[in-house]
Amino acid sequence: xxxxxxxxxxxxxxxxxxxxxxxxxxxxxxxxxxxxxxxxxxxxxxxxxxxxxxxxxxxxxxxxxxxxxxxxxxxxxxxxxxxxxxxxxxxxxxxxxxxxxxxxxxxxxxxxxxxxxxxxxxxxxxxxxxxxxxxxxxxxxxxxxxxxxxxxxxxxxxxxxxxxxxxxxxxxxxxxxxxxxxxxxxxxxxxxxxxxxxxxxxxxxxxxxxxxxxxxxxxxxxxxxxxxxxxxxxxxxxxxxxxxxxxxxxxxxxxxxxxxxxxxxxxxxxxxxxxxxxxxxxxxxxxxxxxxxx
Numbered sequence: 397x398x399x400x401x402x403x404x405x406x407x408x409x410x411x412x413x414x415x416x417x418x419x420x421x422x423x424x425x426x427x428x429x430x431x432x433x434x435x436x437x438x439x440x441x442x443x444x445x446x447x448x449x450x451x452x453x454x455x456x457x458x459x460x461x462x463x464x465x466x467x468x469x470x471x472x473x474x475x476x477x478x479x480x481x482x483x484x485x486x487x488x489x490x491x492x493x494x495x496x497x498x499x500x501x502x503x504x505x506x507x508x509x510x511x512x513x514x515x516x517x518x519x520x521x522x523x524x525x526x527x528x529x530x531x532x533x534x535x536x537x538x539x540x541x542x543x544x545x546x547x548x549x550x551x552x553x554x555x556x557x558x559x560x561x562x563x564x565x566x567x568x569x570x571x572x573x574x575x576x577x578x579x580x581x582x583x584x585x586x587x588x589x590x591x592x593x594x595x596x597x598x599x600x601x602x603x604x605x606x607x608x609x610x611x612x613x614x615x616x617x618x619x620x621x622x623x624x625x626x627x628x629x630x631x632x633x634x635x636x637x638x639x640x641x642x643x644x645x646x647x648x649x650x651x652x653x654x655x656x657x658x659x660x661x662x663x664x665x666x667x668x669x670x671x672x673x674x675x676x677x678x679x680x681x682x683x684x685x686x687x688x689x690x
Contacts, residue, residue, distance in 0.1 A: 433473045441465065461517065464510065512568040516540060522578050527647045529577035530566055535649070543568055556651045561620035562631040573628045579647035585624075586647050589655055591640040592665075592673060593633060599670040600637060604628045607669070610660035614653050636674030 421537040444465050522528050526537050546564045564645025594603055611626035626643040645653045665671045
């Protein structure tokens with residue numbers, strides 16, 4: 397009886413040992429694969445970190461991107477290991493492909509939002525404080541999160557471009573679908589204009605001088621370059637001469653500066669005797685016919 401038990405135990409041990417020896421190549425392959433994946437992860441993480449240091453200024457944003465990169469790498473590594481140890485690579489590949497397609501379709505908007513957020517961090521088409529128009533929604537950027545852009549709206553409830561007091565949240569996912577207008581991407585100044593119409597008898601040179609002086613007094617956008625100083629454009633109209641003063645102004649100060657310049661022009665023109673605003677009206681002229689001798 398004891399001999400039979402010893403023989404059975406010896407047979408079981410031999411079977412386990414043979415099974416273990418059969419798994420050794422798999423364990424060795426797994427160890428080598430994990431070592432290669434870990435070395436690849438360290439190298440690529442270092443590359444990503446160096447890239448982010450030059451493209452992303454805020455440390456918190458860099459940490460979020462690193463976390464996203466870590467999760468993405470782990471997911472890809474798991475897929476590679478599953479495919480490697482699967483008996484039927486074709487079936488495993490089809491299953492994983494279908495699963496990835498289903499997840500991609502279900503998470504289409506969030507994934508697009510994350511991609512748009514990463515694009516903002518790297519390309520920096522705008523930043524906090526910029527004045528933008530996204531899909532006809534106007535506002536000053538208050539915050540940029542992974543899934544939303546927070547705007548302090550201007551206009552909206554009122555005419556013009558002064559802050560309305562409302563806060564608008566725009567999904568980052570629409571940035572790949574809608575045009576974006578940035579008032580302050582190149583610099584903080586935009587070109588603006590004020591137009592007025594004067595009678596044909598007005599002193600045109602004096603009118604232009606008054607308008608250029610008013611714009612130079614209040615417009616904060618005068619730059620060193622000559623072409624960025626205030627300048628006029630003159631047009632013929634049936635009822636008078638249309639004169640426009642164009643000047644560079646800070647985007648957020650546009651309404652205030654326009655009001656100041658308009659008041660200055662009006663006051664100066666009304667004081668002059670040879671400058672007069674034109675306005676729609678009807679004028680009737682009477683003349684006497686002189687009698688002619690027969």
